[in-house]
Amino acid sequence: MDIPYIVETRPDTGLANGKLGIWLFLASEVMLFGALFSTYIILRVGAPEWPHGELNVWLGAGNTVILISSSVTMVMAWASLKMKDWGKHRLYLMLTVGLALFFLVNKYFEYAEHVRMHELPSHSTFFAIYFTLTGLHGLHILGGVVVMLYFLGPGAKMWKANPDQFTNRIEYTGLYWHFVDLVWIFLFPVLYLL
């Protein structure tokens, strides 16, 4: 039995099921990161003093540029599919994966420097919340990379069998990816600048 409303929209919601599903998932993600941001506020307001200049602002700003660029390439990957340009879709999706990996490599060097300086989560409240927030965000990046690699590899076969469904899947992946970018847009000033 075929699952209904994968491509065509439901008459009651006007949406394909996957679209509503990814938005409900993102809503739960807002609450997950919201809980951690809320924790950050409690810790910061309650702390007698809060460290400044512990993180490399330029590395953080560089990673912001990388993620924003990856959001642009991601939306272009989806737009290329809508215009039936398979080659450009592949190029933009590969660029997105490349930028995501670049972000993770930068993060690795940043973490390695903190470990070298013995600035582990047990070092201070600041580093505890820093590693928790950026670690969870990094895992989301990794998850996005796995999904995109799937659509560059075995998942790409769907384009020939059902191009509309494949395009929808890339749209949902893009929505997730833009959300990950959006979280970093707030993490960067909160952790690196303030």
Add this chain to the structure above:
Amino acid sequence: MSDSSDIKSHLGKYWMIGAALLVFTGITVAANQLHLVVPLAITVALVIAITKGSMVAAVFMHLSHEKKWIYGSLILTVVFFIVLMTIPFLTINDTIGTPIHVSAPEHTGH
């Protein structure tokens, strides 16, 4: 937004928004170099972050023209998110367990 020609008309907007986001990132870092007082620095950084976040959500995530079911689920999320962000402020007013400071009786000298 499903028509191919419709998408083509949006391509320029995607690049423009991407460029604007990069400019705003530059402004955030530049404002940080000015070493503003903490309340002003927090305000400036958060206003820019909210502006950038709104641009990503409105254009890249197509929230500027979505169906009402998505807006409905997001309004519910925003309400709960505001409650979540209010909790820290409730803890500031929480005085349970805080010793009450009673002024010591005046020493009469006898």
